[in-house]
Amino acid sequence: MKRKTGILLAGLATLGGAVAGAGLLHNRRADRREHLHVTVFSEPGYRGRNQRLTWTGGKREVVPLARVRLPRIGSIKLERLVYHFQPGVQLPNMLLLWHALTDRPDPGDPESGLPSFIAVHQLAGMFSVGEWLPVPEPEARSGVRLWAGRPGSPPAVRDDADPSGARPWHDVLADAPDLGSWSTRTRWLELRYHDRTGSRD
Incomplete structure (x- = not known):
């Protein structure tokens, strides 16, 4: 039993190290996917009817104004x-783990399986997972591009532009x-990553 216990603990330590290393590497990546x-809102000042759209990164998503159901x-x-x-990695209590692996439960004792229950619970919760955190505005990579006409690739500036020669799109990168x-010009919303230069990615 001692050998099996040692192998199990070594495996847990290896797995814990791998999880910790992968997590730290993920946190340092500049291209982490934003949600x-x-x-x-239908009115200025965040008033009126409203709808919430969610984009999980990856390929851009184009949403027609009709789908938003706002005038x-x-x-x-x-x-x-x-x-x-x-x-x-939070290693479980070794004494409890030892008893869970070596003791045979006594059918007549309702508390005999308690060490096993606690050890399994500790094993399940030994790896902290993480949480969703807000992205600071200067580091944000995603935003919304409002379009006066259907988005094209490349954008058809001459066809969609208004008589004043303005761009057929407007980027919203902050509240x-x-x-x-653009309250009345917008016909399509494009949820996407941006590089703050106006170029398409």
Whole structure:
């Protein structure tokens, strides 16, 4: 039994180290996938009817205004979240684990299986997992591009632009309490990553 216990503990330590290393590596990656939550309001100042859209990163998502079911978009709130691992290994109580592996339960004693129950519970919870944390505004990579016409690739500036020659799109990279003329111009919303230069990715 001692040999099996040693092998089990060595395996747990190896697994714990692998989990901790992978978690730390994930946290340091600059390209971690953001989850973008977009709340669109029908009126400026975050008033009126509202709808919430969620994008989990990856391929851009194009949403027609009709799907939002609002007559117009007066204001927008953005929330970006990224998963942050908290790698850490909490080894279970060795005495309880030893008893769980070596003791045979006594059918006449209802508490004889208690060490096994506690040891299994400790094993299940020995790895901390993590949590979703907000992304600071300067580090955010996702946003919404509002389109006056159907998004194209590359964008058809000459076809979709208004008479003033303005771009056929407008990027929203932070909370926007008043979208101005884009409140009535917007026909499509594109949820995507951006590089803050206006180029498409």
